[in-house]
Amino acid sequence: MTRPALPFILASLLLTAGLLAVGLRVGSYETDYALIGQALLHYDAHDPAQLVLIELRLPRLLLALLAGAGLALSGYVMQAMVNNPLADPYLLGTASGGALGASLTFLFLPGLTVFGLYAPPLAALLGALGVTLVVVVIGSRRGRVVPTLLLLAGVAMGSLVTSVGGLLTFLAATEEKLRTITFWSLGGFERASWATLPYPAAAVGLGLGALALMRPQLNLLLLGEERATALGLPVARTRWLLLLIASGLTGAVVALCGPIGFVGLVIPHITRWLLGTVGKGNMLFCALLGGNFLVLCDLLARLLYPPAGLPVGLVTALFGVPFFVYLLRKQGA
Numbered sequence: 001m002t003r004p005a006l007p008f009i010l011a012s013l014l015l016t017a018g019l020l021a022v023g024l025r026v027g028s029y030e031t032d033y034a035l036i037g038q039a040l041l042h043y044d045a046h047d048p049a050q051l052v053l054i055e056l057r058l059p060r061l062l063l064a065l066l067a068g069a070g071l072a073l074s075g076y077v078m079q080a081m082v083n084n085p086l087a088d089p090y091l092l093g094t095a096s097g098g099a100l101g102a103s104l105t106f107l108f109l110p111g112l113t114v115f116g117l118y119a120p121p122l123a124a125l126l127g128a129l130g131v132t133l134v135v136v137v138i139g140s141r142r143g144r145v146v147p148t149l150l151l152l153a154g155v156a157m158g159s160l161v162t163s164v165g166g167l168l169t170f171l172a173a174t175e176e177k178l179r180t181i182t183f184w185s186l187g188g189f190e191r192a193s194w195a196t197l198p199y200p201a202a203a204v205g206l207g208l209g210a211l212a213l214m215r216p217q218l219n220l221l222l223l224g225e226e227r228a229t230a231l232g233l234p235v236a237r238t239r240w241l242l243l244l245i246a247s248g249l250t251g252a253v254v255a256l257c258g259p260i261g262f263v264g265l266v267i268p269h270i271t272r273w274l275l276g277t278v279g280k281g282n283m284l285f286c287a288l289l290g291g292n293f294l295v296l297c298d299l300l301a302r303l304l305y306p307p308a309g310l311p312v313g314l315v316t317a318l319f320g321v322p323f324f325v326y327l328l329r330k331q332g333a
Helices: 006-025 033-041 048-082 094-108 119-138 147-170 175-185 198-213 215-221 225-230 235-257 263-275 282-304 312-332
Strands: none
Touching (some): 006 033, 006 282
16 A cells, blocks of 8 residues: 655655754764854854764764665665565675675775776775676576576675685785774765765765656566566666666765665565555655654663664664565565
8 A cells, every 4th residue: 555755755854854853962072053053054164063963973964864765765775676575785795795895895996086086986896786796697598687696696706705805804914904994894984074975965865866756667577577578668777777776875875884784675675565666755754764764773782882882784784684584584484
């Protein structure tokens, strides 16, 4: 059953505002809501408290919001692309591929720019796209995706790529690089800054716009490959476009935040449960819900282990692993 999306979207926006307000308040540096309002309306860079709020906490919160939106949208696309409720960027190896691409630039080409653009997001995009392409090829038979085979191929390729990334970490030339890669690989938002936010913002904005235009094709794919083909959908071409979009979203997030798992698995399911399978506002709501979820996980990470906070990937796993087990049992029922 399809439900109107507008009330859910408005509720999500209110929740976003509330989480951002709480996120600006929480931290080792003492602040209050009056100071937050003053910093937002009349920022004074010479005030240490306002500097912490605007230059540290706010970019971190916005990066968490964008990362959650990107991973949730990527998971939504992948589940529709292969018509498998267990698909997500983490399980299909997309996140691992993006992590490997970014790791290579962190270790061997730090500070590299390509045509004036920061290199790690571009390298992460190529890595995510390459690994996902291999997984899709392995998981297909006679041009058709086999869901179970695809999932197994994703787990295998993800493990292989993660092992290669571990080898690169082991061979890191300096202790500083080793520490950077180790903490980054667990997922987090320490790299958040106003200079890096345009990359995930552009990826989420372009991805959301492209997916809005492709909503009819996505809905047809959910009917199954045979029905979609019978209704005139060029399934192969559509899947390659969706693969590029999902890889771009995942790569932009992984390059800055590390491979954060299970967001792309959990959030699309909640979206379809609340709004139905083919609702018009599904993707916007999915993006907002994913962003709110990751902001909440980051808040929990900071509250559970102050002041530094736990890696956010550990917190998402606490939610994601039980949900994954539930889905496996449901699929086998």
